Amino acid sequence: MSRHRVGLWLIGAFGGVGTTITLGLSAMARGLADRTGLVTDLPMFGGLPLPEPADFVVGGHEIRQTSFRESVEEFRRNSGVFPVEWIEACTEDLDAATRRVRPGTTFGAGPAIARLGQWAEVEPARNARQAVDRAAADMAAFAESEAIDHLIVLNVASTEPPFPLGAVHEHWDTLNAAMADGGPSLLPASSVYACAALRSGHSYVNFTPSLGASLPALHELAESTGSLYAGKDGKTGETLMKTVLAPMFALRNLKVMSWVGHNIFGNRDGLILDDPANKLSKVDTKDRVVSQILGYKPSTLVTIEYLPDMGDWKTAWDHIHFEGFLGTRMTLQFTWQGCDSLLAAPLGIDLARLVDAEKRRGGRGLMTHLASFFKGPEGVEENDFFRQFELLKDYVEAQAGGGEEAAESGPGSGPHRPPARRRRA
Numbered sequence: 001m002s003r004h005r006v007g008l009w010l011i012g013a014f015g016g017v018g019t020t021i022t023l024g025l026s027a028m029a030r031g032l033a034d035r036t037g038l039v040t041d042l043p044m045f046g047g048l049p050l051p052e053p054a055d056f057v058v059g060g061h062e063i064r065q066t067s068f069r070e071s072v073e074e075f076r077r078n079s080g081v082f083p084v085e086w087i088e089a090c091t092e093d094l095d096a097a098t099r100r101v102r103p104g105t106t107f108g109a110g111p112a113i114a115r116l117g118q119w120a121e122v123e124p125a126r127n128a129r130q131a132v133d134r135a136a137a138d139m140a141a142f143a144e145s146e147a148i149d150h151l152i153v154l155n156v157a158s159t160e161p162p163f164p165l166g167a168v169h170e171h172w173d174t175l176n177a178a179m180a181d182g183g184p185s186l187l188p189a190s191s192v193y194a195c196a197a198l199r200s201g202h203s204y205v206n207f208t209p210s211l212g213a214s215l216p217a218l219h220e221l222a223e224s225t226g227s228l229y230a231g232k233d234g235k236t237g238e239t240l241m242k243t244v245l246a247p248m249f250a251l252r253n254l255k256v257m258s259w260v261g262h263n264i265f266g267n268r269d270g271l272i273l274d275d276p277a278n279k280l281s282k283v284d285t286k287d288r289v290v291s292q293i294l295g296y297k298p299s300t301l302v303t304i305e306y307l308p309d310m311g312d313w314k315t316a317w318d319h320i321h322f323e324g325f326l327g328t329r330m331t332l333q334f335t336w337q338g339c340d341s342l343l344a345a346p347l348g349i350d351l352a353r354l355v356d357a358e359k360r361r362g363g364r365g366l367m368t369h370l371a372s373f374f375k376g377p378e379g380v381e382e383n384d385f386f387r388q389f390e391l392l393k394d395y396v397e398a399q400a401g402g403g404e405e406a407a408e409s410g411p412g413s414g415p416h417r418p419p420a421r422r423r424r425a
Contacts, residue, residue: 006051006356007148009139009202011193012157013060013101016267016312016341017207019071021156021348022058026093027086029054037346039373040353044393047400049360050353059100059142061135061193063109064117068094068101079267079311081339100146102138104157107131107192108184112272113158128187129179135196143202150359152352153197153204155190155231156344158269160210161277163188168217172224175217194218198227203355206231207348214378223365228355230367233375235385236343238263238316238336239289243385245320245332246293255323258299259290262317266310267340274306289375289383314340347373361399369395 008025010018027033029052035041040050069091076082087094106114107125125131143151168178168186178186187195190210197204198213198221206212206229213222213229222229235243238261249256291297316336323329351373358367371377372388382388 004051004055004356004360005147005149006056006352007143007146007151008056008058008060008352009142009151009153009197010058010060010101011104011153011155011190013058013062013097014064014066014068014071015062015156015158016071016075016269017156017344017348018060018062019068019075020341020345021154022068022094022097023072023082023086023090024345024349025053025056025058026090029093030089032086032089037342039347039350044396048354048357048396051356053349056352057100057146057148058097059146060102061104061138062101062117063104063106063113063119065103065119067098069098075312075341079313079339081312081342100142102142105131105135105189105192107189108160108163108187109158109189110161110277112277113160113189116158116268116272127180128182128192131187131189131192132179132195132199135193136200139196139200139202150356151197151200151202152355153193153202154348154352155193155204155206155208155210155212156348157190157208157210158272159208160188160190162280163191163211165215169215170217172217172220175215191215191218194229195221198222198225198229201225201227203228203359204231205229205348205351205355207234207344207351209233209376219366226364228358228363228365228367229378230351230355230370231374231376231378234344234347235373235375236347237314237338237340238318239375240385241316241318241334241336242289243293243383243388245334246290247384247386249320249322250294256290256294256298256320257323257329258301258319258321260301260319261303263302263304263314264307264310264316265312265314265340266306266308267312267314269340270304270306270310271308273304292381292383312340312342314338357399 012018072082072087103119105125139151168174188211190212194204194213195218198218204213212231214232287300287302290300318334320332354370366379368379369391371380371391372385
């Protein structure tokens with residue numbers, strides 16, 4: 001019996017997260033690394049038909065002309081990660097994946113991202129339709145040449161500035177008609193890739209705060225093509241802590257008066273977020289979760305600062321000022337230090353494994369059961385991490401039950417109602 005081949009098409013392939021995913025899959029497939037950090041390695045997922053690391057074939061789009069091997073070496077030098085012996089053992093896989101990466105597009109990406117590299121089309125796309133067609137053609141060529149059974153497009157590119165939506169983005173027919181003459185003001189790069197994926201029936205996951213597939217027209221497109229999609233903005237560090245701690249304050253009836261989060265890091269994502277326009281997208285998703293969980297708006301402040309010397313290492317310091325019994329004011333502070341790409345990459349692999357399991361089940365449309373992986377989960381207002389995780393647990397238990405009941409209960413086959421948001425009285 002032939003192996004089920006899953007194509008993992010990375011947008012921003014040579015970036016930190018894409019590189020770590022590619023090396024990680026190779027290292028696990030070769031038995032060099034264990035699966036610490038993979039949520040899908042927990043016992044509860046044992047009954048799902050999850051693809052193994054060796055089942056993945058990596059390709060992608062990138063605007064910087066480099067390679068996975070060069071990116072791995074850059075991370076090893078600047079951040080002290082990735083054992084040399086692993087790199088040497090995985091060189092063949094890294095080089096093969098590099099050959100599958102195609103020049104990406106800067107169409108609608110904004111000036112900060114466009115400055116990262118010019119390995120793009122010889123002639124820039126004249127309009128949105130041409131940009132989408134080129135991306136879709138690259139994905140199709142990859143799927144055909146590698147005999148891919150299921151193609152998953154995972155956006156791990158740099159964060160774009162916020163993108164305003166208008167009436168043209170409400171319906172697919174309207175948006176599709178506008179593409180022939182539409183410039184960068186019609187679609188950002190992240191949505192170009194999302195449109196290319198969903199139009200072709202591929203699965204799409206947005207791990208960034210960029211717009212991606214978060215517009216009604218592309219939701220409509222996904223429903224018509226049977227594509228799976230999920231997002232957005234992977235929840236890996238400080239915001240993960242917020243969604244774990246904020247429920248504690250709510251359940252203890254402690255009043256949070258202010259919550260300040262200060263973030264410093266030095267990777268390429270930090271460089272892009274040093275631009276005020278791009279930073280707005282990230283700050284928005286990092287800031288809103290506390291208010292959504294508490295049910296009221298304390299004073300909040302989120303800062304993100306770029307320090308090149310820190311490499312991929314990120315430090316977040318949070319200061320929480322809260323009121324307890326008899327008006328007593330108290331403080332909780334915590335410091336989160338982690339390697340940014342090493343926190344994100346396993347979640348990207350988890351998402352790809354779970355998306356493939358849902359595809360094999362026959363699901364389609366929005367996957368709300370993946371909410372716990374995102375800061376701004378599509379279709380789910382609940383941001384309490386534990387309540388989000390219950391969505392995933394319910395999904396897994398429904399699939400383990402098998403039969404018609406499982407098929408009807410999955411979020412890809414119809415509405416999957418999240419638990420009501422908890423609000424304080």
